[in-house]
Amino acid sequence: MPSFVRPLNLKKPVVNRKLIAWGFILTGLVSLGSWAWGRWQIPANHSDAANADKGEGGGFWGPVKITYTVAPKSPPPMSSETISALQKLLDSTSGKYGIYVYRLSDKLGYGISADKVLPAASIMKVPIMVATYRQIEAGKIQLADVEPLLEAIGKRSDNEAPVTLTKMIGRPYIQQTLKDLGMHQSDFDQNTTTAYDLAQLWKTLYAGNLITSEHWRQMQQFLTDSIFEERIPAGVPDEIQVVHKVGTDINIWADSGIVMGAKPLVISILNDQVDLAAAKEVVPQLVRVIWSAESANQ
Numbered sequence: 540m541p542s543f544v545r546p547l548n549l550k551k552p553v554v555n556r557k558l559i560a561w562g563f564i565l566t567g568l569v570s571l572g573s574w575a576w577g578r579w580q581i582p583a584n585h586s587d588a589a590n591a592d593k594g595e596g597g598g599f600w601g602p603v604k605i606t607y608t609v610a611p612k613s614p615p616p617m618s619s620e621t622i623s624a625l626q627k628l629l630d631s632t633s634g635k636y637g638i639y640v641y642r643l644s645d646k647l648g649y650g651i652s653a654d655k656v657l658p659a660a661s662i663m664k665v666p667i668m669v670a671t672y673r674q675i676e677a678g679k680i681q682l683a684d685v686e687p688l689l690e691a692i693g694k695r696s697d698n699e700a701p702v703t704l705t706k707m708i709g710r711p712y713i714q715q716t717l718k719d720l721g722m723h724q725s726d727f728d729q730n731t732t733t734a735y736d737l738a739q740l741w742k743t744l745y746a747g748n749l750i751t752s753e754h755w756r757q758m759q760q761f762l763t764d765s766i767f768e769e770r771i772p773a774g775v776p777d778e779i780q781v782v783h784k785v786g787t788d789i790n791i792w793a794d795s796g797i798v799m800g801a802k803p804l805v806i807s808i809l810n811d812q813v814d815l816a817a818a819k820e821v822v823p824q825l826v827r828v829i830w831s832a833e834s835a836n837q
Contacts, residue, residue, distance in 0.1 A: 693761025774826025
C-alpha cells in the first residue's frame with residue numbers, strides 16, 4: 540500500500556469535530572437571539588405596557604400588529620316568499636303589470652316582468668322635465684320662463700305644460716334625453732316604457748348626472764307632496780319622503796319614484812288594462828309588501 544494512503548479503520552466511527560463545534564456555536568447564537576427578541580418585546584413598566592397596547596414602545600419594532608378587513612354583510616336578497624306575495628297580488632287582480640325595485644345604495648335590483656313594455660302615461664313627463672333643465676343649463680331657455688310649467692307638471696301632473704315644453708325643446712332632444720337617461724326600451728312617440736327603464740331614470744338623476752344638483756333638488760320639491768299621493772306614498776310610512784310621478788289613464792294606474800329612506804329605494808309599478816277600482820287597492824298593497832321586505836335593509 541502506498542505510504543500516502545491512510546488505512547481506514549472501519550470499526551472506529553468517523554467524527555467531524557469542526558462540524559460539531561459549529562453546530563454548538565449556531566445553536567447558542569439562535570438561543571441568544573430568541574432571548575433578546577423576547578426581552579425587548581416585554582414592556583419595562585406599566586407605562587410601557589399601556590403604550591404597548593396602543594402600539595407604542597416595547598422593543599426594537601414594537602408589538603406585532605395584525606390587521607384584517609371584515610367584508611360588509613351583503614343585503615338580503617329578495618326572498619321567494621316576497622316574490623310569491625307580490626305574484627299572489629298580481630294573480631288576484633286584472634291587467635298587465637311590470638314591477639322593478641332598485642336599491643340605490645347597494646346597487647341591487649329585482650322585479651316581476653320588469654322588461655315588459657307598458658304605457659308610460661304621465662310618467663313620461665319626467666324626461667320632459669329633465670330635458671328642460673338641460674336646455675336651461677345650456678343657456679337655450681331661461682328658468683324663469685319655464686319654472687311654473689315644471690312645477691305644474693310635478694305637483695298637478697298638468698297636461699298643457701308638457702305640450703308647451705315639448706314645443707320649446709323639440710321632440711328629438713327629448714328622445715336623446717331618454718337615451719342619456721339609460722331608457723333604451725322607452726319610446727317617446729309611442730309613450731311607452733318599462734319598469735326597468737324608469738329605474739334607470741331615477742338612478743341617473745340620483746347619481747347627479749345630466750342636470751346640476753341645484754336643479755335636481757328643485758325637481759324633488761316639485762315631485763314631492765303632489766296631489767297624487769295615494770300610490771307609492773300610501774305603502775310606506777308617512778314620515779318618509781317619496782319623490783315620484785304617477786301615470787293615470789283609462790285602465791292605467793301607475794307610479795314610479797324614489798322612496799327616500801335611510802337607504803333610498805326606487806320603486807316602479809307600471810300597468811295596463813286594469814280595473815281602476817281594483818288597481819287602487821292593489822298598487823299600495825304591492826308597495827307595502829316591498830317595503831316590508833326592504834325595511835330590514837334600512
